Amino acid sequence: MSAPAWPVALLLGATFALGPAAQAGAPAAASLADLSLEQLREVVVTTVARRPERLEATAASVYVISADDIRRAGATTIPEALRLAPTLSVARADANQYAVSARGFNNVLANKMLVVIDGRPVYTPLFSGVFWEVQDVMLEDVARIEVVTGPSTALWGSNAVNGLIHIVTRNAAATAGALVSANWGDRQRSAALRYGFDGGAGGHLRLYAKSYDRQDTHRADGLSVGDAAAGTQVGFRGDWALAQSTLTLQGDAYRSHIDQGATTRRLGGANLLGRWERTFADGSDMSVQAYVDRTTRDQPGAVIDKLDTVDLIAQYGFRPADAHRVLLGAGYRHARDDVTSFDAIAMIPAVRTMGWGRVFAQDEIGLTRRLAVTLAASVETNPYTGAQLLPSVRLAYRPNAESTWWGAISRASRAPSRVDRDYVQPARPPYLIAGGPDFVSEIAEVYELGFRAQPVPALSYSVTLFQHEHSRLRSLAPTAQGLQFQNGYRGRTRGVEAWARWRVTPAWRLDAGLSLLQQKLALSPGAIDVVGVQGLGNDPRQSWSLRSSVDLSARVGWDVSVRHVGELPAPRVPSYTAVDSRLAWRLAPRTEIALVVQNLFDPSHAEWGNPANRVELERSVLLQLRWQP
Structure with a gap:
């Protein structure tokens, strides 16, 4: 049996064997915690x-990662939680850095995905793009992560070219009381405390x-990369329901340090956000x-x-x-960026x-009872x-209550960054590499066709076909002033890109996903x-995932995931198939302990980087505790 096939066979064999037993042995109270969310x-x-x-x-390719998905996966960081979305490409580069993108152009400095936390772009x-090593939230407070693949620039602005990731945390009213979580493992340790009150x-x-606290990663020859890290973060959120x-109000502050050989990278920051929303008597609404x-x-x-940023947005x-x-x-x-x-x-x-x-502006027009068109532009x-127009047209047709056909045509852009215009190497002339004084926005004309259905209450699926026509992508050219x-x-x-969710029994769910990519770029x-x-990036031509979540009894849950990522072409990274497992026990209604094993059947594999110095991600074991007194 081939390497990619045998983990799937093991997973299916185990889950089909245990699924009926789980159905018979688990009372209704032990069924999957988010069953209501499984209904599309x-x-x-x-x-x-x-x-x-x-x-x-929705006339778009959307995948929702629920709070229960995150818990049952045993994720400890945002990028690890994002692996649950089969429409995303997530590659770990070392102990702290990730390459995250969709529909191509993946890189640790990927620049065509917009990431938003509770409406605040982390840009x-x-x-x-996003520095993933500094983006953090208390994952127990995440309500859901909405992953939109395809352009979102008409409403969210430049850089949401290939997609938008929106991390939505819970309203403070839903987090009353105390919660303690802790993780102990051979590769990482962490702890978190939350307290909600009136x-x-x-x-x-x-x-x-x-x-x-994260440990060093290692290369294939066993040498340490020297990238251990430690950090702390504190924050708050308050929600008030007024008359109408x-x-x-919410905010966060963080500090961390990352080893980089003989030196140390030091990171820090703080943010404060306020949002006011009102619904008027005539049904209109406004937010600032x-x-x-x-x-x-x-x-x-x-x-x-x-970097200091001030942002204001209002909509009606x-x-x-x-x-x-x-x-x-x-x-x-408004931003002021000071680079020493x-x-x-x-x-x-x-x-x-x-x-x-x-x-x-956006106008959603109901043409008939089953057909709607959405016109949007920014x-x-x-x-x-200067100014640029970013329009989109989306069409949704619902032949029945169980399915939706949709299509979209959009124009998206990736605006120039400081690297594109202001970068020089070395710091003094003559320069070997420099930003281009005439560098302009990268453009993508995007065509999408999708189908989404829930033919029976226990099964939902989505399939999306897409084509992006790119122009003015970044290159590095020799000139009289250097490159x-x-x-x-x-x-x-x-x-x-396709995904499906099947609730086989009240206590057993299967999730599957597939992504196929073909890219042809030329000067x-x-x-x-x-x-x-x-x-421009390094992307697999194909990837797929399969995940099983079973409640074996009222107190025991078992989750197994298999993900296969095809070969990355340049620099070449071999394809790999990773199997992760999480076995959890409910010691009390609000107390859970879990054992997480990542890379279960392979001692290590690489996901990113040049062969000479890339990291081999080793098998890891993690003990998790979640306690709500």
């Missing part, structure tokens, strides 16, 4: 239309604190959100970066007629003050290229590049 018609998402809507009617203008004036508050409105964010990054040999939704639902909004983000460089690299100017402004300005970033590449990305006529297409 009851899942509500807020990301696609910037308002609540049922997943079944760095350095490279238009906030007065019809409100609720929660406070939390957490810390972690709600008010949310503002946040401030401060991040610092002291990375010896690279940069010392201090109303119905001018029965067949129309209109959303109007505007936002502005070392001799190796620099940003010129060292300090840049930047502003991004945008207005957006006009956005950025510090480098400069230019917009030299164009090409096409097409593929299929535009007259363009020159010295790096090659591997500089």
